[in-house]
Amino acid sequence: MRNLLGLIASVAIASAALDAQAPAKPTAPAAGQPAAPSAAPATPPDTFVYQADGRRDPFVNLLGTGAEPKAPARRADGPAGFLVGEIAVRGVMQSRDALVAMISGPDNKTYVVHQGDRLMDGTIKSITTEGLVVVQRVNDPLSTTVKQREVHKLLRSLEDGK
Numbered sequence: 001m002r003n004l005l006g007l008i009a010s011v012a013i014a015s016a017a018l019d020a021q022a023p024a025k026p027t028a029p030a031a032g033q034p035a036a037p038s039a040a041p042a043t044p045p046d047t048f049v050y051q052a053d054g055r056r057d058p059f060v061n062l063l064g065t066g067a068e069p070k071a072p073a074r075r076a077d078g079p080a081g082f083l084v085g086e087i088a089v090r091g092v093m094q095s096r097d098a099l100v101a102m103i104s105g106p107d108n109k110t111y112v113v114h115q116g117d118r119l120m121d122g123t124i125k126s127i128t129t130e131g132l133v134v135v136q137r138v139n140d141p142l143s144t145t146v147k148q149r150e151v152h153k154l155l156r157s158l159e160d161g162k
Contacts, residue, residue: 084122089131089155099127
């Protein structure tokens with residue numbers, strides 16, 4: 001008997017708790033009264049902005065391509081602060097016993113470089129009458145064998161003709 005009374009009491013308490021949590025049913029408007037606007041669900045924004053909050057972005061490739069070296073906080077002045085892809089050969093001149101080249105950098109200034117001069121990611125191997133040959137250091141984590149490559153930077157007039 002005592003178990004039966006305990007069971008009936010717990011069922012009554014549970015049903016009262018469920019009734020308290022149930023949402024109220026909307027009542028139909030009376031005749032002649034306008035219907036109240038229903039609460040429509042909020043539409044999501046058109047663009048989504050990822051909030052990092054100290055976490056990494058899950059859509060950024062962890063390996064990276066390694067094609068470009070990470071730039072230091074401050075670049076060196078002159079050609080030593082230029083990447084190979086940023087320079088253009090403007091001219092080649094004969095100077096005493098060697099050829100020198102005139103290059104323009106991203107700052108739109110012209111610089112004179114010699115064989116053996118350093119760039120940010122390479123060294124000028126040779127200067128020919130057609131342009132420069134630069135040995136570029138390659139920082140590619142996916143390639144274990146190739147650490148440098150030769151890049152031929154031709155005169156702008158020769159590049160335009162190709």
